[in-house]
Amino acid sequence: MSVYTPAEVVEETGFSLDTLRYYEKIGLLEPVGRNAAGQRRFSEDDVGWLGTIRCLRDTGMPIAEMLRFAELVREGDHTIADRIKLLEEHDGRVREQIARLTERQGYIRNKISYYRTVV
Amino acid sequence: MSVYTPAEVVEETGFSLDTLRYYEKIGLLEPVGRNAAGQRRFSEDDVGWLGTIRCLRDTGMPIAEMLRFAELVREGDHTIADRIKLLEEHDGRVREQIARLTERQGYIRNKISYYRTVV
DNA sequence: ATCGCACCTGGAGCGCACTCCAGGTCAATC
DNA sequence: GATTGACCTGGAGTGCGCTCCAGGTGCGAT
Numbered sequence: 001m002s003v004y005t006p007a008e009v010v011e012e013t014g015f016s017l018d019t020l021r022y023y024e025k026i027g028l029l030e031p032v033g034r035n036a037a038g039q040r041r042f043s044e045d046d047v048g049w050l051g052t053i054r055c056l057r058d059t060g061m062p063i064a065e066m067l068r069f070a071e072l073v074r075e076g077d078h079t080i081a082d083r084i085k086l087l088e089e090h091d092g093r094v095r096e097q098i099a100r101l102t103e104r105q106g107y108i109r110n111k112i113s114y115y116r117t118v119v
Numbered sequence: 120m121s122v123y124t125p126a127e128v129v130e131e132t133g134f135s136l137d138t139l140r141y142y143e144k145i146g147l148l149e150p151v152g153r154n155a156a157g158q159r160r161f162s163e164d165d166v167g168w169l170g171t172i173r174c175l176r177d178t179g180m181p182i183a184e185m186l187r188f189a190e191l192v193r194e195g196d197h198t199i200a201d202r203i204k205l206l207e208e209h210d211g212r213v214r215e216q217i218a219r220l221t222e223r224q225g226y227i228r229n230k231i232s233y234y235r236t237v238v
Numbered sequence: 239a240t241c242g243c244a245c246c247t248g249g250a251g252c253g254c255a256c257t258c259c260a261g262g263t264c265a266a267t268c
Numbered sequence: 269g270a271t272t273g274a275c276c277t278g279g280a281g282t283g284c285g286c287t288c289c290a291g292g293t294g295c296g297a298t
Contacts, residue, residue: 006245017245018287037294039245052230059223063285077237084234087227094224098217104178105213108206111171115203118196125275136275137257156264158275182255 003033003041013050020050028053028063028070049073059094122152122160132169139169147172147182147189178213 006017015023020040023029029049032040042050056066069086072079125136134142139159142148148168151159161169175185188205191198 016287019285021247022286037245039294055223055226059220059227080234080238084231084238087231087234091224091227091231094220094227098220098224101178101213101217101220104174105210105217107174108178108210108213112203112206112210115199115206119199119203135257138255140276141256156275158264 003043004047006040006042009042009047009050012047013054015050015054023050023053026063026067028066030074056090059090060097061090065090122162123166125159125161128161128166128169131166132173134169134173142169142172145182145186147185149193175209178209179216180209184209 004012006020009015009020010017013020020029024032029046032042032046035041053066056069061069065086069083072083072086123131125139128134128139129136132139139148143151148165151161151165154160172185175188180188184205188202191202191205
């Protein structure tokens with residue numbers, strides 16, 4: 001079972017070291033293991049979880065909601081229905097987000113086309 | 120040439136009154152016309168411009184860049200090539216945004232599917 | 239042994255985009 | 269003529285999500 005240094009995790013997840021510490025501090029990450037010198041050594045699971053976090057963050061989930069999700073995960077398998085619910089609601093918002101973005105994109109492209117006719 | 124009261128513009132654009140005043144203060148909106156009592160009366164053009172702003176904001180353009188765009192618009196027709204450039208760069212970012220969102224959406228949906236197999 | 243470097247901590251600070259507030263004006267309505 | 273309600277101003281405050289800082293530890297390389 002391999003472990004990762006902070007620098008490796010920064011590299012793999014794209015989160016800054018400060019952000020990793022911040023996530024641990026607020027409880028989005030469970031207390032990370034340490035080596036003898038007190039330095040963090042992230043587990044495979046930590047890195048996997050950070051991948052999930054990355055994905056939720058990138059789709060605009062606020063930290064407060066990620067915390068709720070993290071709690072559900074910690075509580076064990078009997079919360080899986082709740083997790084599905086949470087993720088489905090989020091998926092709905094992502095869909096809306098994409099739809100809105102696509103619509104606005106159309107407007108921007110029209111604008112560009114219009115400018116092209118003017119030049 | 121009809122004009123709009125603040126309340127009407129709030130209704131039509133979805134920006135709050137405070138936001139409208141803020142946009143005027145920072146120069147994103149040119150100084151809005153006033154009635155005898157000093158109250159704002161927005162022109163058709165103001166409302167149209169706010170539509171553009173809405174669209175750029177919703178697609179994640181930072182205010183600083185919208186200000187640059189507003190400046191170009193004010194400078195007149197000889198800046199149209201620059202405006203096209205700015206909007207095209209923005210369009211590129213919007214495309215990336217949609218692509219990333221779509222990819223992450225796939226991940227989320229996988230996660231949901233996985234949870235469904237577990238329950 | 240001394241240096242550089244990756245890492246540690248608690249806590250302060252920051253950038254963005256608003257949002258709220260206190261105190262005031264004016265016009266129309268009861 | 270008192271009240272109500274939409275609006276005004278300048279400036280302070282807020283929430284989010286980090287990001288930075290000072291001061292310190294421990295380890296491997298020169």
